[in-house]
Amino acid sequence: MSVPALAQDAVVPAPGVGELSGQLTACADGDLGKAELLLLEPGGNTRAPGMDARRRFQVKGLSPGDYELHVYVPGCEPRAWRVQVSAGQRTEVEARLEVALDMGTTIGVTGRELSKSEERALSAESVRVVELEAAKQQTADLGEVLSRNSGVSVQRTGGLGSNARFSLNGFTGEQVRFFLDGVPLELAGFGLGIANVPVNLLKRVEVYRGVVPVRFGADALGGAVNLVSSDGNEKDGLSASLQAGSFDTYRGSVSGQYRLGPSGVFLRGHAFGDFARNDYAVDVEVPDDRGRLQPARVPRFHDGFAAGGAGLELGVVDKPFAERLSLRAFGSRYRKELQHNVVMTVPYGEALSSESSYGALATWARGGLGSGRLRLEAVGGYSRRDTDFRDTSMFVYDWYGTPVTERRQPGELGATPTDQTLWQHSALARLHAGYELSESQRLRFTLAPTFVSRQGQDRLKQDTGQRDPLDARRNLLTLVGGLEHEAMLADGLLKNVAFVKGYVMRSASEEVLAAGDVLRRDQASERLGVGDGLRLFLPHGLLAKASYEYTTRLPGPDELFGDGVLVAANLALRPEASHNANLELALEDLGTGLGHFRGSVGGFARFADQLIVLLGNDTTLSYENVYAARSLGVEASAGWTVPGDWLALDANATWQDFRNAGGAGAFAAFDGDRIPNRPWLFANASARLQRRALFKPTDVASLGFSSRYVHGFFRGWESQGLRQYKQEVDAQLVHSLALSYVREGSPRLGGTLEVLNLTNAKAYDFFGVQRPGRFLSVKLTADF
Numbered sequence: 001m002s003v004p005a006l007a008q009d010a011v012v013p014a015p016g017v018g019e020l021s022g023q024l025t026a027c028a029d030g031d032l033g034k035a036e037l038l039l040l041e042p043g044g045n046t047r048a049p050g051m052d053a054r055r056r057f058q059v060k061g062l063s064p065g066d067y068e069l070h071v072y073v074p075g076c077e078p079r080a081w082r083v084q085v086s087a088g089q090r091t092e093v094e095a096r097l098e099v100a101l102d103m104g105t106t107i108g109v110t111g112r113e114l115s116k117s118e119e120r121a122l123s124a125e126s127v128r129v130v131e132l133e134a135a136k137q138q139t140a141d142l143g144e145v146l147s148r149n150s151g152v153s154v155q156r157t158g159g160l161g162s163n164a165r166f167s168l169n170g171f172t173g174e175q176v177r178f179f180l181d182g183v184p185l186e187l188a189g190f191g192l193g194i195a196n197v198p199v200n201l202l203k204r205v206e207v208y209r210g211v212v213p214v215r216f217g218a219d220a221l222g223g224a225v226n227l228v229s230s231d232g233n234e235k236d237g238l239s240a241s242l243q244a245g246s247f248d249t250y251r252g253s254v255s256g257q258y259r260l261g262p263s264g265v266f267l268r269g270h271a272f273g274d275f276a277r278n279d280y281a282v283d284v285e286v287p288d289d290r291g292r293l294q295p296a297r298v299p300r301f302h303d304g305f306a307a308g309g310a311g312l313e314l315g316v317v318d319k320p321f322a323e324r325l326s327l328r329a330f331g332s333r334y335r336k337e338l339q340h341n342v343v344m345t346v347p348y349g350e351a352l353s354s355e356s357s358y359g360a361l362a363t364w365a366r367g368g369l370g371s372g373r374l375r376l377e378a379v380g381g382y383s384r385r386d387t388d389f390r391d392t393s394m395f396v397y398d399w400y401g402t403p404v405t406e407r408r409q410p411g412e413l414g415a416t417p418t419d420q421t422l423w424q425h426s427a428l429a430r431l432h433a434g435y436e437l438s439e440s441q442r443l444r445f446t447l448a449p450t451f452v453s454r455q456g457q458d459r460l461k462q463d464t465g466q467r468d469p470l471d472a473r474r475n476l477l478t479l480v481g482g483l484e485h486e487a488m489l490a491d492g493l494l495k496n497v498a499f500v501k502g503y504v505m506r507s508a509s510e511e512v513l514a515a516g517d518v519l520r521r522d523q524a525s526e527r528l529g530v531g532d533g534l535r536l537f538l539p540h541g542l543l544a545k546a547s548y549e550y551t552t553r554l555p556g557p558d559e560l561f562g563d564g565v566l567v568a569a570n571l572a573l574r575p576e577a578s579h580n581a582n583l584e585l586a587l588e589d590l591g592t593g594l595g596h597f598r599g600s601v602g603g604f605a606r607f608a609d610q611l612i613v614l615l616g617n618d619t620t621l622s623y624e625n626v627y628a629a630r631s632l633g634v635e636a637s638a639g640w641t642v643p644g645d646w647l648a649l650d651a652n653a654t655w656q657d658f659r660n661a662g663g664a665g666a667f668a669a670f671d672g673d674r675i676p677n678r679p680w681l682f683a684n685a686s687a688r689l690q691r692r693a694l695f696k697p698t699d700v701a702s703l704g705f706s707s708r709y710v711h712g713f714f715r716g717w718e719s720q721g722l723r724q725y726k727q728e729v730d731a732q733l734v735h736s737l738a739l740s741y742v743r744e745g746s747p748r749l750g751g752t753l754e755v756l757n758l759t760n761a762k763a764y765d766f767f768g769v770q771r772p773g774r775f776l777s778v779k780l781t782a783d784f
Contacts, residue, residue, distance in 0.1 A: 017644050017692075018085040020067065021058040022093035024051060029075040030097060034493065036537060037095075040068040046121075047589035047596065048541030059591050061643040063692065071095050074491040087693075120206055124486070124495040124535035125213055126223075126547040126582045130205040137740045138704075139243055139754040139777040142202070143195025146225075148684045148706060150635040150652035151209065151604075154195055155679070155765035159278035159772045160249055161305025161336050164195035165765075167678060169209060169604050170631040170658035171222020173614060174556040175576070179216060179226040183361060184450075187383045187428050189311050189330030192355075196307070197227060198253040198272045200241040200781065204228050210580035210604060211531055211547040214482035214499050217430045217448025221553035221578050221608065230257075230268070232317070232324065238784045245777025248277035264316045266326075271310040274334075278303035280772040282344070283762070284399050300339050301401035302349050307334035315363075324365045331358035338391075341413070342566075342616070343727075343768035348412045349397030352390050359383030359426075373436040381428045387563070391418040392460075413566075420470055422456040424557065440488040447481040452557045472510035472518065474561045478554050479504040493537045501529040505554045509561070509571045521571040527552035545584045552577045559612060559623040567614070568622040576625070578608035599638040606631040607661075613675065627662025629675055646690050653683035660717075670717040677766070681711035698744035706736045715767040727767045734763050748783040 020039070026032050037057060039047040042065035049057040064087045070080045076097035085091055121129050128149065135145045143164050147154040153167040168176045180188040180197075190197050206226040212218055216226070238256035243249075255270040279300050285293040315326025338351040361381035369376065392410045395403035411417035430448040437443055456470030484499040505525040510518050531549030538544055555573045562569040584602035611629040614621055633656030641648045658675045660667055674680060686706040694701045715727040738754035756775040757763060763771040 017060075018062050018064060018087055019058065019060045019090040020049075020062060020069070020083060020085055020093065021056065021090060022069075022095050024055040024057065024071065024073075025094070025096040026055075026073045027076040027097050027099040029099060030073040031075055032073060034074050034491075034539070036072045036541075038070040038072075040070065042066055047591055049591050050540060060593070061595070061641075061645050063645060069093060069095065071097065072492070073097055074493075075099075087697075121588070122535070122543070124497045124533040124545065124547075126209045126211045126533060126545060126584070128207045128209070130207065132199055132202050132204055136200050136241070137742060137750045137752050137779070137781060138199075138738050139245060139752060139779045140199075140736070140756065141195060142197050142199050142205075144756070145199060146194075146205065146207075148652075148686070148708065149207065150637050150654050150684075151633075151656075152207065153654075153679050153682060153710075156195065156771065157766055157769050158300075158303060158339070159247060159280065159305075160251075160274060160276040161192075161196060161278070161307065161334065162303075164193055166194055166225070168207065168223045168225075169633055169635075169654075170606060170656045170675070170678065170680075171578075171608075172678065173612075174559060175221040175553055175612065177212070177216070177218045177220040177224040179218075179224065181229055182216060182226060183379060183381065184218075184428065185227070186357075186385070187359065187381050187426055188361065189309060189332055189357065189359070189383075192307055192332065192334055194225065194227070196274070198241075198251065198274075200239065200253045201255050201270050201272065202227050202229050203231065210582050210606065211533060211549040212551070213497075214444055214446045214484040214501065215432055217432075217446045217480050217482070219478065219480050219503050219552060219554045221551060221576055222580070222606065229255075229270075239782070241779060241781045243777060243779040246775045247280045247772065248275070249775075249777065250275045264318045266315055266317060268313040268315075268328075269311060271308075273308040274306065276305045278305060278339075278772070280775075282770040284344070284347075286399050296399065298399045302337045302347070302351075302397075303339040304337045305334065308332065322364055322366050324363065326363050328361045328363075329358075330360070332356070338413075340769075342621070342766075344770065345768065346412075347397050347399050348393075349395065349401060349403060350391075350393035351412050354388045355385065357383055357385040370435065375434045377432040377434075379428065379430040383426045385424045385426070387422040387424070389418055389420055417460060419459045420456055421459075422454060422470065424452060424454045426453075427451045442486045444484040444486070445482070446484075447479075449477070449479045452476045454557060454561050467512050467518070469512040472512050473508065474510070474557075475508045476557055476560065477504075477506040495535045497533040499531050501531075501551070503527040503529065503552045503554060503575070505575065507555075507560060507571075511569075511571055523571075523574075525554070525575050527575065527577065541588055541590050543586045543588060545582070545586070547580075547582045549580045550577070551580060553612075555612065555623070562622075566621055570622050570624065573612065573623055574610050574625055576608060576610045576612050578606055578611075581605045593643070595640055595642040597638075597640055599636070601634070601636040603634050604631070604656075605633075606658075611675075624666075626660055626667050626675070627664055629659065630661045631656055631658040633657060645692075648688045648690070649686070651683070651685040653681075655681050667717075670719060673717045673719050674714070676714055676716050676718070679710050679713055683709045694741075696743065700742045700744075702740045704736075704738045704740070707733060709733045729764050729767050732761060732763050734761055735759055746784070748781075750781040752779045753777075754779070 037049045049059050051057045062085045067083050072078045120127050143154040146152050151169050155165040157163045165172050178185040178194050208224040210223050212220045212224045236258050240254045243251040251274050253272040257268040259266040281297050281299050283297050286296045288294050309332030311330035313326050313328035317324050333356040335354040338348050340347050359382050363379050365377040367375040391413050393412050394407050394410050396405045398404050428450050432446045434444045454474045458468050458470050461468045482501040486497045488495050507523040509521045511521050529551045533547040536544045552575050554575050560573055582604050586600035590597045608629045611626040612623050613626050615624050635654040637652035639650040660670050660673050663671050688704045690702040692700050712731040713729055735758040736756045737758050740752040742750040760774040
């Protein structure tokens with residue numbers, strides 16, 4: 001409900017900011033010892049104001065705008081007030097609760113309705129919500145933004161468009177599932193990988209750690225990442241961004257939506273384009289006149305990347321037959337040059353890969369069924385992905401980009417040339433049903449089958465009379481289902497979610513042997529999983545969460561069949577399983593006279609069996625099953641915002657002990673070793689200086705500084721060989737600096753000048769593969 005302020009204090013609290021204070025008065029049966037206050041800010045963030053012994057509360061350093069104050073006291077009817085905070089004024093609110101209210105009055109349920117972001121953060125799910133409002137103004141890509149969060153590591157082999165490995169609490173690759181608005185990322189028009197998704201097309205990112213909700217219909221082992229582009233309630237408008245930076249890097253994106261008045265028909269669309277030469281300098285060894293290797297610093301000459309894509313969605317909302325019905329079509333394409341081998345010791349001059357994908361996705365949702373208690377949602381989609389790889393060079397290139405000699409046999413990556421195309425067809429369906437058993441209990445069911453078919457063509461084997469191995473049949477059918485029960489207990493202070501899942505896999509594959517014979521390599525698997533999530537509100541704004549899941553992750557198409565470029569097929573790959581547990585204690589926002597404090601500390605445990613790991617040598621890679629592995633870790637974060645919001649400091653750190661625990665099998669000799677080639681200790685720190693009303697009352701200028709530390713780690717098994725001869729990625733510390741300016745209004749305009757790797761430090765995510773040095777970029781944004 002909207003309630004005017006009871007009083008306005010004319011005393012100016014601080015230049016450019018306001019304050020909110022008030023008195024809480026409970027009903028006769030109210031338990032003030034368990035009172036909870038939640039202040040929803042205009043940007044969607046939340047604070048939990050504290051109270052003194054007299055039940056008075058005060059929040060200082062608020063930016064001008066409309067706020068919502070939500071008050072909950074056990075035994076009383078919860079209420080909410082909308083309050084306008086003005087610069088230089090203190091707003092006083094009398095928060096008085098009643099025993100019971102007529103549900104027809106202005107408070108109702110809408111007074112306590114939270115945003116989707118708040119619902120996720122306050123749920124029993126093991127999820128961390130990453131808001132992207134500030135990141136949209138910065139030049140860092142999505143991989144860089146996510147790597148600044150605890151528990152997350154993003155390893156990359158170069159600049160824009162390079163291969164990226166996303167790790168969450170030690171698990172990586174397809175062990176972590178990626179979604180766009182709840183739909184698998186590769187089936188939603190973004191097959192380029194999560195690190196290269198344009199930030200400005202998204203609203204927020206939800207990172208699920210270890211335990212994945214049933215509604216996704218997913219078989220993740222280490223968690224899931226859901227990229228949210230829309231909550232369905234955004235206003236009509238158009239947003240655009242343009243970015244230019246070092247090494248001939250250019251990025252642009254545009255998105256918009258429009259609703260045709262009361263008809264309920266809406267139109268949404270987006271487009272993006274990326275280009276980068278990635279010609280940054282690297283340190284290598286080149287032969288001198290006598291053929292002796294000497295150190296040299298040279299620019300990369302064959303590492304270009306170009307990508308583009310678009311999507312268009314047409315739908316209707318608020319109709320008798322559907323709350324929402326939509327059809328989305330999408331397409332994207334990229335082209336990537338390959339510069340060197342896995343450890344950057346051999347340069348390539350002509351090897352090239354490219355990929356195009358297109359498809360369509362239909363969604364339908366309707367609630368109010370079954371006496372108003374049943375809600376149904378359905379998703380169906382199809383996508384096609386074509387991957388081309390060409391390696392037919394007749395020359396040997398040096399690090400200066402010069403062809404120095406002719407090869408006896410074409411091909412730079414291996415002993416034989418390659419000119420091939422892979423075609424992959426994917427179909428997805430998902431049905432989700434939710435039923436409200438009572439005001440405090442809900443039941444949910446999800447069923448999600450996915451079918452993938454892949455074939456290919458090796459153009460060099462045409463007209464040779466040999467059987468083309470890529471022409472072999474390779475089909476994969478997976479089915480994931482789950483049943484979930486949610487219960488609210490202790491007047492809403494405690495929420496529990498218990499679930500059971502089922503996993504089914506059927507693969508039908510053919511392997512072409514050297515003699516041309518065909519060997520059938522079929523697999524079948526059925527697994528069960530269970531889990532539970534618990535959330536508890538504690539006094540003083542504290543929130544405790546605990547979760548557990550026994551889960552199975554079925555091998556994906558690229559793991560079974562290879563990726564058509566550097567990863568070879570392994571048709572004998574088996575599903576992996578894990579016991580995952582999480583425990584977290586969080587302080588969302590504690591307001592004091594010294595400012596606002598936030599923080600969290602948590603621990604996690606992962607006990608995996610038949611863990612799937614990417615292993616290989618300097619030229620080729622393949623996925624293999626490790627007998628068993630376990631990961632134990634701790635992560636913590638802390639933040640402080642001073643009164644007036646002109647300075648904010650944040651830091652987080654993660655330590656994880658991820659080791660081979662297999663006493664038998666192919667890797668038994670490395671029992672107790674760390675899983676190789678993965679960071680195990682890393683930390684982030686950031687500081688933000690901000691000044692409001694710098695030139696106009698509605699503008700904001702900010703200066704941000706961030707640092708990331710990654711401790712050294714071995715490329716291979718740590719017990720193999722002498723330490724002085726081991727291949728090791730050294731410890732590194734990288735800094736970034738960004739200056740931003742935003743002018744609110746219509747249109748809303750913003751600009752940022754940012755320097756990544758400020759000190760031009762040598763940075764490596766993988767052994768021998770040097771990351772870009774100092775990177776200067778500028779970004780302009782506009783919202784109409």
